[in-house]
Ligand SMILES: Cc1cc2nc3c(=O)[nH]c(=O)nc-3n(C[C@H](O)[C@H](O)[C@H](O)COP(=O)(O)OP(=O)(O)OC[C@H]3O[C@@H](n4cnc5c(N)ncnc54)[C@H](O)[C@@H]3O)c2cc1C
């Protein structure tokens with residue numbers, strides 16, 4: 001079902017980008033390790049099997065960047081664009097990611 | 106911003122419940138460890154700080170159940186209801202969780 005798959009993807013990207021937007025500017029080593037592990041586990045457990053396999057390949061090519069909020073946000077924007085490319089969607093201008101995912105929370 | 110916080114929660118629950126619905130019926134030990142770690146990291150990194158703190162307390166009381174798809178789905182339903190209780194929302198009848206989160210993917 002294409003609609004459910006798209007809704008799931010939409011929801012998952014929102015959570016991922018918002019997580020990056022709230023990641024510390026100056027993370028501890030533990031924070032960075034937590035985010036890196038989270039991303040790999042997310043890619044493993046993502047419920048759409050084909051998507052998960054494809055995304056795991058993207059992660060091999062572009063390993064998670066977790067040194068700060070801005071590098072993590074830029075990384076997530078980049079890998080989302082990699083998926084956009086595959087799906088022939090418009091690319092997002094990652095220089096504009098700034099407050100786009102501010103959840104005010 | 107209450108709307109953005111609610112939209113984020115909505116998205117996050119969709120991803121979490123759908124993940125449970127696709128978790129193997131008979132997971133390997135590695136699968137179960139992956140899901141357990143994922144849930145703890147999700148609770149740590151969830152972008153709404155108050156929600157994350159509250160959810161981490163719920164996890165202490167109700168540790169992730171990862172022995173099979175059905176126990177994982179029932180567990181997620183239960184902890185979502187714990188959040189619903191706190192927010193004075195209607196509880197979900199977890200005996201009806203069956204195909205509710207089938208993403209067809
Ligand atoms: C990890 C992962 C892998 C996926 N793999 C596949 C797959 O292999 N095949 C498949 O059919 N679907 C896949 N999906 C789903 C797909 O990416 C879309 O979510 C789905 O097609 C719905 O697309 P959408 O047009 O609503 O926008 P989405 O791609 O869901 O994006 C949601 C919103 O995010 C914003 N956005 C767009 N690009 C970016 C960016 N680069 N950075 C930040 N924000 C951005 C836009 O405002 C957009 O409306 C995957 C989803 C995830 C989370």
Ligand SMILES: Cc1cc2nc3c(=O)[nH]c(=O)nc-3n(C[C@H](O)[C@H](O)[C@H](O)COP(=O)(O)OP(=O)(O)OC[C@H]3O[C@@H](n4cnc5c(N)ncnc54)[C@H](O)[C@@H]3O)c2cc1C
Nearest residue numbers: 111114115117118155156159160181182183185186188197
């Ligand atoms: C981990 C986590 C912790 C949160 N903590 C807080 C908090 O402390 N304070 C706060 O204000 N908000 C919190 N939220 C957000 C809150 O839970 C809701 O997501 C938000 O209020 C929007 O609610 P909603 O009415 O759209 O339904 P949601 O609770 O988002 O649920 C979405 C849909 O899931 C279904 N559903 C409902 N209950 C269950 C269940 N038990 N099992 C399966 N499916 C169900 C229903 O169809 C419902 O419409 C948290 C979210 C998450 C993911």
